Amino acid sequence: MDLQALLSCTRCELSENRQRVVVGSGPNRPTVLVVGEAPGKTEDEGGEPFIGRSGQLLFKLIEEEVGITRLDCFVTNIAKCRPPNNRPPTPKECEACRPWLLEQLDSLSPRVVLSVGNTATRQLYGVKEGISEIHGHWFELNGVPGMATYHPAAGLRSPNTVIPMIREDLRKLKSQLDSQ
Ligand code: URA
Secondary structure, X not given: OOHHHHHOOOOOHHHHXXXXXXXXXXXXXXXXXXXXXXXXXXXXXXXXXXXXXXXXXXXXXXXXXXXXXXXXXXXXXXXXXXXXXXXXXXXXXXXXXXXXXXXXXXXXXXXXXXXXXXXXXHHHHOOOOXXXXXXXXXXXXXXXXXXXXXXXXXXXXXXXXXXXXXXXXXXXXXXXXXXX
């Protein structure tokens, strides 16, 4: 992947207000490629995805249910730049950014992809359904099995209902890894 080209990308308007392009972080051959929505304020300043509270929750659940840590995952977002006022990235912005994600998928060769939340899931797998209908379902992305679960921010907002569902989805992800 041409990292310099990504760091100077101007394919959409999000490039105008960003502090940094949040490329992603993790090993070259990750077990899981985790795909979130877009960087928030903390990530735009820190340059790494999921470094706030929702990331802490997500990786705690992954550790407990899958038995791997953040260090086994490459973590990125469907949109690599922060949208103003933390709005979700638009379909057009996601579309402009998607080729970067596909290049990352190709060069990282993860064993599975995990999308979190509606925006990433719809854009990544090209589906219309909401996350409540398709979480825990399997898709395929350029030959790699991909699953969707709730965004951990939803888990922080409604822990009693959402966290058990994320846990159940992650157990399916573990079964997939165990069967490979
Ligand atoms: N939420 C996301 O979807 N991605 C991040 O990087 C941080 C919070």
